[in-house]
Amino acid sequence: MSQTSPTPNQPNMVAANKVKSIRRLDLATSRQLMWYKFKRHKLAMIGTGIIFVFLLLSIFPEFISTTKPQLRDPAYSSGPPTGIHIFDEEWQIHWPFIYGHKMKRHPVTLRKLVVLDTDTRVPIEFFVRGEAYKFLGFIPADLHLFGTLGTQIHLFGTDKLGRDIFSRTIYATRVSMSIGIIGVMAAFFIGLAIGGLAGLKGGWVDNVIMRLIEFIRSIPSLPLWLGLAASLPREWSATTVYVVVTLILAALGWTTLARRVRSKLLTLQNEDFIQAARLAGCSNYRLVTKHMLPSFMSYLIVDLTVAFPYILLAETSLSFLGLGMREPMVSWGVLLFSAQNVTALAHTPWLLIPGGFILVIVIAFNFFGDGMRDAADPYTK
Amino acid sequence: MSNLIEVENLTVEFSGPSKGLFGKKGTPITAVDDVSLYIKKGEALGLVGESGSGKTTFGRALLRLQEPTSGQVKMHGQSGSKVITDLDAKSLRKAWQEMQMVFQDPQSSLNPRMTVMDSIAESLIVNGLAKNMEAAKPRVLEVAQSCGLSVDQLSRYPHAFSGGQRQRISIARALVMQPEFIICDEPVSALDVSIQAQILNLLIDQQQELDLTLLFISHDLIVVAYICDRIAVMYLGNIIEIAPTKDLFKLPLHPYTEALMSAIPSDDPDQQLMQAGISGEAIGNDATRQGCLFAPRCQYADKDKCQNVKPPLTEVNNNRLVACHYADKLTLNGFETI
Ligand SMILES: Nc1ncnc2c1ncn2[C@@H]1O[C@H](COP(=O)(O)OP(=O)(O)OP(=O)(O)O)[C@@H](O)[C@H]1O
Ligand code: SF4
Ligand SMILES: [Mg+2]
Numbered sequence: 001m002s003q004t005s006p007t008p009n010q011p012n013m014v015a016a017n018k019v020k021s022i023r024r025l026d027l028a029t030s031r032q033l034m035w036y037k038f039k040r041h042k043l044a045m046i047g048t049g050i051i052f053v054f055l056l057l058s059i060f061p062e063f064i065s066t067t068k069p070q071l072r073d074p075a076y077s078s079g080p081p082t083g084i085h086i087f088d089e090e091w092q093i094h095w096p097f098i099y100g101h102k103m104k105r106h107p108v109t110l111r112k113l114v115v116l117d118t119d120t121r122v123p124i125e126f127f128v129r130g131e132a133y134k135f136l137g138f139i140p141a142d143l144h145l146f147g148t149l150g151t152q153i154h155l156f157g158t159d160k161l162g163r164d165i166f167s168r169t170i171y172a173t174r175v176s177m178s179i180g181i182i183g184v185m186a187a188f189f190i191g192l193a194i195g196g197l198a199g200l201k202g203g204w205v206d207n208v209i210m211r212l213i214e215f216i217r218s219i220p221s222l223p224l225w226l227g228l229a230a231s232l233p234r235e236w237s238a239t240t241v242y243v244v245v246t247l248i249l250a251a252l253g254w255t256t257l258a259r260r261v262r263s264k265l266l267t268l269q270n271e272d273f274i275q276a277a278r279l280a281g282c283s284n285y286r287l288v289t290k291h292m293l294p295s296f297m298s299y300l301i302v303d304l305t306v307a308f309p310y311i312l313l314a315e316t317s318l319s320f321l322g323l324g325m326r327e328p329m330v331s332w333g334v335l336l337f338s339a340q341n342v343t344a345l346a347h348t349p350w351l352l353i354p355g356g357f358i359l360v361i362v363i364a365f366n367f368f369g370d371g372m373r374d375a376a377d378p379y380t381k
Numbered sequence: 382m383s384n385l386i387e388v389e390n391l392t393v394e395f396s397g398p399s400k401g402l403f404g405k406k407g408t409p410i411t412a413v414d415d416v417s418l419y420i421k422k423g424e425a426l427g428l429v430g431e432s433g434s435g436k437t438t439f440g441r442a443l444l445r446l447q448e449p450t451s452g453q454v455k456m457h458g459q460s461g462s463k464v465i466t467d468l469d470a471k472s473l474r475k476a477w478q479e480m481q482m483v484f485q486d487p488q489s490s491l492n493p494r495m496t497v498m499d500s501i502a503e504s505l506i507v508n509g510l511a512k513n514m515e516a517a518k519p520r521v522l523e524v525a526q527s528c529g530l531s532v533d534q535l536s537r538y539p540h541a542f543s544g545g546q547r548q549r550i551s552i553a554r555a556l557v558m559q560p561e562f563i564i565c566d567e568p569v570s571a572l573d574v575s576i577q578a579q580i581l582n583l584l585i586d587q588q589q590e591l592d593l594t595l596l597f598i599s600h601d602l603i604v605v606a607y608i609c610d611r612i613a614v615m616y617l618g619n620i621i622e623i624a625p626t627k628d629l630f631k632l633p634l635h636p637y638t639e640a641l642m643s644a645i646p647s648d649d650p651d652q653q654l655m656q657a658g659i660s661g662e663a664i665g666n667d668a669t670r671q672g673c674l675f676a677p678r679c680q681y682a683d684k685d686k687c688q689n690v691k692p693p694l695t696e697v698n699n700n701r702l703v704a705c706h707y708a709d710k711l712t713l714n715g716f717e718t719i
Contacts, residue, residue, distance in 0.1 A: 026541030030494045033540075272490035275446050276554065279482055280504035281474045294494050379493055379540055 033378035034298060044371020050364035054357075058174035062133040065167035066147045066155070069330050071131075073152050075103050077162035078348050079114040082154045089118055097123045100151045122148045157350035159338055168330050169354045175331040176312060177361075179246050183311040184304050186250035191257025192300070198258065199265030200288070206262070213255045221252060225314060229323035238329035245324050249311045257303050264296040298376040305369040309362040316358055332358050384457060385562055385594045386420040386443070391452035393435070393442045393618075412438040413449070414618035417694075420562075425588060425595040427609030427626070429602055429641065435618040436598045437485075440564045443596070444480055445473060456480065458561050478508055481555035485567040487547035491539040491554075498535040501525060501554045508558065520557060527590075528553040529583060545576035549583065556587060564596045569604060581607055602641055602716075606630065614638050617674045620694055621704045630716045634703040636679050639713040673706070681711055 028036070038044060057064060073079075082098045100120030104113050128147040135141040147153060156165035198209040228248045232241060265288075268274050277291045318324030319333025326334065332354045338344065339351035393413040412435040420426045428436050441447035443454050445465060454465040458479045468476055484490035491500055501524065502517040511517035522532055528549045539547060548568055555563055565584065569577040585608060588595055599605045605612055606626050613623040614637065622635040633639045672688040673679065679687065686706050694704040705711075 026537040028538065030538075272484040272486060273492045275441075276482070276484060276490055276551070277492065277503065278446065279444065279477050280554070281477055281507040282503070283474075283507075286507065291492055295492070 030294075030298075030378050034375040037378055038371045038375040041371035041374055043367040044374075047364040047367030047371065050360060051368060054173060054177060054361055054364070057170055058177040059136075061167075061170040061174050062135065063141075063143065064145045065164075065170040066144060066153055067131060067164050067167045068133075069168040069171040070163065070328050071167075073154070073158060073162040073164065075162070076101060076114055076152065076154060076158050077112065078160050079154055079158045079162070080348075081157040081165075081350050083116075084124065088121060094121065095123050097121045098148060098151065098153055120151065122151045122153075124148055124153065156353045157348065159348065159351060160344075165335070165350060165353060168335055169332070169357060172330045172332045172335050172354060173357065175242070175325060175329055176315060176333070176358075179242070179249065179315045179331065180308050180312040183246050183249040183253060183315075184308050186247065187253035187257060187307060187311075188300065188304055190250065191254035192261055194254065195258030195261025196265065196288070199262035200284075209258070210262075213258060216252065217255050221314075222317070224252065225249075225318055226321070226323060229318050232323075238326060242325060242329055245315065245318065249314050252314075253307050253311055256307065257300060260299060260303055261296075264299065265292060268292045268295065298372070298378075302369060302372045302376050305365055305372050309365045312358065312362065312365075383422055384419040385422045385424075386596075387453075387455040387457070388419070388443065389417050389453040389455070391416045391439070391442055391454065392450045393438050393447060394450045411618050413442055415452070416615075416618070416620050418613060418620060418623060420594055420596060422561075422594055423592050424611065425597055425609040427605030427612040428596060428598045428615055429600060429605050429612060430615035431600055434615045436600075436615055437566055438618075439615070440482065440566050440596060440598055443564060444477065444482060446482070456562065475508075478504070478558045479560050480562040480564070481558070481560040482564045482566065483548070483551050483555050483568045486571050487544045487551060488571070490551050491547060493539050496536050496538055497525075497530070497542070497550050500539075500550065501535075501557050504554070504558050510558070521553075524553045524557045525550075527587070528556070529579075543576075544572050545580060548572060548580050552580075552583060552587070556591070559591070560593075562594045562596070564598065566598045567600070568597075570599065570601065577604070584608060614641070619674060619704065620702075621675065623694070623702045628701065632715050633713045634697065634701055634708045634711075635675075635705045636681050636711070636713065637675050639715075642716040643714060673704075681707060683707075 067073075079101065082101075084096050084098060085094070086096055087093055088097075098121075100117040100122060102115050102117050104115045105111065106113050124146055125148065126146050128144050128149065129142045130144045130147050132140065132142040152164070154164050154166065156169060158164055159168075194209055198206040225248065229245065232244055236244070268291075274287065274291055277287055282291065315324055315331060316333035316336065319326075319331050320336050320340070322337060324333055325331040335351070335354040339348075339355075344351060391413055392411065392415050394409040394411050396409050414435075416439060418426075428439065430436050438447055442449040443465070445454075445468075449466060452466065456463055456465055456476065456479070460479065463472070463476060465473070465476060465480075491497075495503070498514070498518075498521060502511070502514060502521045505511040505517040505520060506513065511520070521535070525535060526532065530546070530549055530553060534542075534546075539550070542550065552568075568584070569580050572580060581604065584595070584597075587593060588608075595608070597605060597608050602612075609626055611623065611625050612629050613620050614629075614635065615621070616637050622629070622633070622638050624634070629638065630642065633642055672690060673682065673692050676682040676687045682688070690706070692704045692706045694702050696702055697709045701708075
């Protein structure tokens with residue numbers, strides 16, 4: 001845009017700037033206003049960044065991981081995280097590398113021990129060709145973000161069977177995040193439909209639905225999940241279990257949302273601008289979709305971001321107790337399942353690393369949710 | 382002149398707050414109590430009364446934004462006569478093209494997520510008078526300009542406007558379908574005093590230019606007097622007096638009207654009533670009430686008739702309608718300067 005030549009007159013400049021910024025806000029859609037408000041929330045922006053990274057992890061686990069989640073490295077079972085070195089034994093500096101390793105037995109206890117072989121240095125390389133996989137499920141590829149040629153790198157160590165924890169965690173990110181996302185989406189649609197029905201129909205329909213919601217909410221959730229999950233037949237495939245667990249979590253998560261939808265619909269019906277829209281001749285469908293939904297959608301999204309960590313944690317709890325996901329499908333809960341006993345923890349504490357991922361994503365979602373809550377009503381300062 | 386709107390025995394009840402765990406319905410509140418009146422074509426009828434007297438409910442019931450419990454509303458518009466209270470949803474929507482409303486609170490009467498242009502154009506598009514935004518634009522610009530909005534403001538969102546401007550937008554939205562009848566529910570009471578006159582003048586101009594019929598709701602007698610040809614005074618859901626503006630001000634016939642008038646200089650209606658020597662709250666109107674509803678606060682009330690017999694709205698003197706047993710005996714003070 002062309003501007004008049006800059007005046008030396010300071011106040012005028014300020015005034016001009018002010019006018020410009022007011023005009024930008026005037027034309028801003030509610031979504032833009034929300035974005036301006038959200039942006040001001042630093043923690044929320046950090047949370048958004050983290051969530052974004054996790055989404056990348058769950059979309060491209062084949063590329064980011066170094067190996068397949070079920071692949072075993074018997075020569076390195078229960079091995080600690082591979083150290084990445086820059087200096088060798090003689091304090092010579094190198095491109096980051098790892099040492100090779102050998103398997104030995106403890107002279108007294110005869111426990112298997114992994115011993116570093118400081119004679120072999122294996123450099124870490126980026127964009128290495130490794131195991132073949134299907135990119136996004138259909139494009140054949142074998143490129144990996146990083147890796148080593150020869151000796152396997154185990155960034156987070158390995159479990160008893162020699163499976164690479166890092167790769168398993170990355171793959172688990174996909175399973176856990178997708179359960180969260182699909183669960184939240186399903187809860188969203190169920191909540192929207194049932195809450196909408198209650199709010200719009202009113203009368204006995206409303207009554208029945210509200211009592212049902214109260215009933216569901218009054219059941220202690222952990223025993224309920226346990227009951228439902230335990231009733232899943234053992235012979236079901238991992239995929240079926242995945243779908244059913246997701247649905248169970250969604251089936252319990254919709255009540256908050258349904259309540260929100262209903263109460264918003266009820267209060268909105270008496271709002272002047274809704275009455276005005278009725279007078280304008282809007283059909284009920286248009287009234288709901290064009291006037292009512294947009295004005296509380298942002299609150300629903302806040303509810304969803306708050307619900308996400310709950311669904312994630314629920315899945316983790318179930319799997320941790322051995323009732324949710326199971327091998328060969330790995331989720332964070334499944335990974336933690338193997339860290340259940342004290343011996344495992346004492347000898348292989350790196351099995352807990354996936355728990356760190358859960359912690360980070362839950363906190364990130366809480367930050368994100370905070371920002372969303374602030375931004376949800378863009379018309380207040 | 383013929384009547385545009387005829388209201389017969391209109392009653393609106395709200396079920397009171399439910400009591401007890403299982404929601405036994407409380408005694409219903411009668412917000413509008415058996416009201417009958419007419420509004421002539423091209424006339425501006427004022428409806429005054431204190432807060433909670435049922436003015437808004439009455440206005441909404443006329444349009445069936447609030448379903449009346451009983452009674453009839455008839456409209457004799459250019460497209461023929463119809464009984465609004467008998468229309469099905471579809472014909473009601475059609476009838477709304479001829480009857481519109483301007484709401485009290487300009488902050489909440491516009492959808493914050495639609496541009497002003499979209500808000501004004503909506504009824505044209507929804508009712509099929511314009512296929513799309515493009516086709517609706519000329520009419521929107523026309524009506525917006527006549528309401529004092531500048532064309533380049535129309536792509537903004539409501540949050541960019543002041544209260545007075547928003548009220549102009551609301552008026553433009555109400556006028557865009559060229560209705561015959563408009564209900565203005567306290568259209569200026571949420572505005573700064575300095576802006577009120579502008580909006581009132583806009584309404585008067587539009588009314589004269591378009592030959593509109595108005596129902597103008599307010600708790601402020603001065604505002605109503607400024608705009609209206611006739612004034613109806615409402616108390617607890619009942620019309621207690623209805624008269625041409627001049628006559629009403631010169632000689633109020635109902636003690637409540639007198640009380641309202643004697644306190645005119647004050648802005649706050651509750652303050653007004655205090656000064657008028659009327660104290661206490663209006664007691665709710667439910668089925669158990671008998672006698673004159675105003676009796677507990679009326680300085681002229683007697684111990685017998687006023688307590689036991691509800692005075693009907695009847696004609697006294699020269700075609701004046703009033704609901705007071707002593708209307709023809711009392712000499713009440715009016716408000717001279719009007
Ligand atoms: N939706 C509702 N449910 C129950 N009671 C209601 C409802 N709407 C209004 N009322 C009651 O009906 C009566 C009349 O209310 P109304 O809003 O019509 O008064 P009003 O004269 O417009 O008052 P104000 O000057 O405050 O706008 C009040 O007692 C109010 O409490
Ligand atoms: S009927 Fe009686 S109580 Fe009612 S207004 Fe008239 S004098 Fe007052
Ligand atoms: Mg009102």
